[in-house]
Amino acid sequence: MHSLALPVDTHVLKYLQFHQEEEHYFLSESDIFGLFLFRLLREAPVERRRDADQYPATWQVHLGSYGADSWGLAAPTSKAIYLFNSFVRKFILKDMHGFVEQALDHKQPAKYAIEGFMLKYGFREEDIQFATLQKSWSRYWAARKRSKKKPVSLTGRLPLKELEKRLVRLAPTLGTAA
Numbered sequence: 001m002h003s004l005a006l007p008v009d010t011h012v013l014k015y016l017q018f019h020q021e022e023e024h025y026f027l028s029e030s031d032i033f034g035l036f037l038f039r040l041l042r043e044a045p046v047e048r049r050r051d052a053d054q055y056p057a058t059w060q061v062h063l064g065s066y067g068a069d070s071w072g073l074a075a076p077t078s079k080a081i082y083l084f085n086s087f088v089r090k091f092i093l094k095d096m097h098g099f100v101e102q103a104l105d106h107k108q109p110a111k112y113a114i115e116g117f118m119l120k121y122g123f124r125e126e127d128i129q130f131a132t133l134q135k136s137w138s139r140y141w142a143a144r145k146r147s148k149k150k151p152v153s154l155t156g157r158l159p160l161k162e163l164e165k166r167l168v169r170l171a172p173t174l175g176t177a178a
Helices: 008-018 032-042 078-105 110-121 129-145 158-176
Strands: 003-008 059-063
Touching: 003 008, 003 078, 008 059, 032 078, 059 078, 078 110, 078 129, 110 129, 129 158
Parallel strands: none
Antiparallel strands: 003 059
8 A cells, every 4th residue: 555545525635635745645744734644544444434425536645654554553444534524624713713704804804704715725616615604604603702801991890980979979069169
């Protein structure tokens, strides 16, 4: 086993090809995708009821110096294929969230930023739907708004209200004293 044809979704394949430096990908422990794939290929094969046939594209991974015999690499199970696809999908969404957030800082609407993200990676509606990315963005943004801390008031709310009451009481006497 010198190379491996890993079934992936089309948008996952486009994302991986965008980030790989050479024409062919060689399994490496120096990048996060290779490290995760290396761990999945060394695990004991546990088969789950997930079909590897549902993935329309294949990503060619050359094993290079990692021999199957010496490193204990096994053929990927359908669970390993599913886990790898969902792992890369999380990276895609995290990258999209950062891209849209940066576009919002430059006063660009989120809709156009998501479209720009799709253009950057060459995603089409058949690969991953715009509505899926938009829904992910809205969930991310709502969670981020909830988690933001409110700025601490320097004077505090209760003392400020007390100061307003005192000024209202003093206003008639200030007009007569002047």
